[in-house]
Structure formats: C-alpha cells, structure tokens
Amino acid sequence: MTLNQVIFDNVSFRYAEDQPWVLKNVSFSIKQDEWVAILGHNGSGKSTIAKLMNGLLFPDEGAIYVHGMEVTPETVWDVREKVGMVFQNPDNQFVGTTVRDDVAFGLENRGIDRRIMLNRIEDSLTSVRMSDYLFHEPHRLSGGQKQRVAIAGVLAIQPELIILDEATAMLDPRGRKDIMMTVNDLREETKVNLVSITHDLNEIVGADRVIVMNEGEIWLETVPRELFKQEEALRQIGLDVPFTAKVTNRLKDIMDFDQQPLTQ
Ligand code: ADP
Secondary structure, three states, X not given: OXXXXXXXXXXXXXXXXXXXXXXXXXXXXXXOOOEEEEEOOOOOOHHHHHHHHOOOOOOOEEEEEEOOEEOOOOOHHHHHHHEEEEOOOHHHHOOOOOHHHHHHHHHHXXXXXXXXXXXXHHHHHHHOOOHHHOOOOHHHOOHHHHHHHHHHHHXXXXXXXXXXXXXXXXXXXXXXXXXXXXXXXXXXXXXXXXXXXXXXXXXXXXXXXXXXXXXOEEEEEEOHHHHHOOHHHHHHOOOOOOHHHHHHHHHHHHHHHHOOOOOO
16 A cells, blocks of 8 residues: 555645635645655745645644644644755755764754764765765855755655755756756655655656646646646746757647648
8 A cells, every 4th residue: 555645635824814825725645755846936835835744834724644644733843853854045054064064963953873873974975975075064065065965964864755945946057957866866766755846847857746836726736747748828827848848849749740641
C-alpha cells in the first residue's frame, strides 16, 4: 500500500477574518517517494501552502495530515521533525561560521550523538556534492552552493519531506541549474519526498506531478509533460511555458498538419 505522506483535505485559509480567503477548498495528496511541484503566479497561494504544511500556519477550515499526523498547534513540533524547509534567500539561512557548523546546527539542537552527527553531516553534504567545503565560510559560497548547503542542513535531520519554497528564485541561471540538478539527484538517491514551489515552468520538468494554483484554488493537477501542451491556458493565468516546450508544441502542430490528407 502506498502511504500518503501529505494530505490537504478541503483546506481554506485567510490571514485575518476581515481579509479575503487566500486558499479556497484546496485538496490534494502526496504519495510516498513522490516529487510534487506546486506552480503558480505570484500571490496564487503557494507559500501559504508551504507554511501550512509545516505548521507555521493552521487551516481555518479543513485539515492537513503529514505522515499520518494532523497538523495542529499540539502536534506542530513533531510535524517539524518530519518536514524540512529551504527558503528563497540563501543568506538568511546560515547560522554557522563554517559549512560543517551550519549543517551541525539542527542536529545539535536535537541532542544527537557526536559520532552520528559527523556521519550525517558528511552524508548530507555528499548528497548535495558539497563534501569538499566542510570548513568553508557559507557566506563566501556561490548562490547555488549556499542553497545546496541549506538543503544538506535539512537532509541531515532526515526528514520525511523537504519543501523547497522558491529555493532558486534569487539565483543566477547557473545556480538555478545547479539546484535543479541537486534536486534531481536527491530524487534518485534518497527516499525523501519533495515539494518544490515555483512560478517558473522550467523547474517542474523533473517532478512526478504538478499542482497548478490560481487565485487560491487548484487550477489543474497533472504531469509536467501534459502541462506544457497547455500554452495558451497557462498564459491566461500568468505563466509562460519554456522556450524548448514551445518549439516542441510547434513541431507537433506541423507534424499533425503534415499527416492530414491533402484531398478529402
Ligand atoms: P505565492 O507564494 O503564490 O506568491 P502567497 O501564499 O505568498 O502566494 O500569498 C497568497 C496571498 O496571501 C496573496 O494575496 C498575499 O498578498 C497574501 N498574503 C501572504 N502573506 C500574507 C500575510 N502575512 N498577511 C496578509 N496577507 C498575506
């Protein structure tokens, strides 16, 4: 049986009673080992979903379950043991003066035995290809390297689920590529569930499934390949498909046209 790691059951949320609903009846689930991308234009409700997923916020209506546990103020600390988050700004995420100290921080907080701690630091840095940087200062790394260290810090805690909330948004194209490759590797090498939140369709390519948000509601749930075919509809909700997908769509149109009989 496949376990649902995350369940959003009819979730509605607003930041205050006198403010509009930011999420309206949102329902979806994420299965074990799945990588799900949550896509949408700015303000469509993606970050709010991420915050609800690890108990930074709680639903006004409906319920959220993470690894079989309902997310409530009572369970929030247990939930956070299972959900790691990587945010947009790499510079805001460092606490250590070296890469090793930084990755150690979350483990020290949990009182983990020193020997186990050193192994976990090494393993998680190896997973993101940063094991050669143990004694480097985090602030001197490139944007992509910083985010890889932030991912290692989360991995070291051995979470069930990692949420990347626009984790590439502040990086240059090279840094972005770097992170997407790392996420792809993690997907293949570890059993961790991944939720990546983005407004950029280039970044959903490797995901198993994509949930498209629009104005606080799920607009569509599909696989990336199918989504790229919906160029026009996507444009109407403020999303642009990648150039290569546009070319593929055009070629397909031409091929379909060529295969039509010239005379009826
Ligand atoms: P996204 O991540 O897709 O850009 P958000 O979840 O951040 O969207 O925001 C969804 C809506 O909630 C937006 O209209 C935004 O202005 C509003 N919002 C976000 N954070 C707050 C907040 N702390 N207080 C009030 N409104 C907020």
